[in-house]
Amino acid sequence: MKMKAALGIPVFVTTIAAAAISAQAAMVCTDAPVEKWMSRDQVAKMFTEQGYDVRKVKREDDCLEVYAIKDGRKMEIYIDPVTGKIVKTKIKN
Numbered sequence: 001m002k003m004k005a006a007l008g009i010p011v012f013v014t015t016i017a018a019a020a021i022s023a024q025a026a027m028v029c030t031d032a033p034v035e036k037w038m039s040r041d042q043v044a045k046m047f048t049e050q051g052y053d054v055r056k057v058k059r060e061d062d063c064l065e066v067y068a069i070k071d072g073r074k075m076e077i078y079i080d081p082v083t084g085k086i087v088k089t090k091i092k093n
Contacts, residue, residue: 029063029080029087037081040064046084047077063087 030037038046040057043064047054052068052075059065059081066077074092079085 027063027078027088029061029078030082031062032082037064038084043079043081043084 043057043066044054047066047068052066052070054066054068056067057064058067060078062081063078064081066075066079068075068077076090076092077086078088080087
C-alpha cells in the first residue's frame with residue numbers, strides 16, 4: 001500500500017508542473033508578423049500619454065512587455081504589439 005502512495009506523488013507533482021507550464025504558455029499576444037508590430041518608441045509614447053513613467057519596453061515571445069510606474073506602483077504590462085491592447089498586468093508592489 002505504501003508503494004502505491006509513493007508512486008502517486010511523482011505523478012501528482014508532474015501534473016501540477018505541466019499545468020503551470022501550460023498556463024504560462026497559454027498567454028498569446030499576437031500571431032501577426034513582426035513587421036506589423038508597433039515600435040518600442042510608439043508603445044512607450046502611448047503609455048506615457050496615459051500617465052505611465054515608462055522605464056523599458058522589450059520583446060517577450062509574441063508580446064511586448066512594458067516596465068512602467070504609475071501611481072507609485074511598479075508594473076509589468078504585456079501587450080498585443082499590433083493593437084496595443086493590454087493582455088496581462090503584473091503589479092510589483
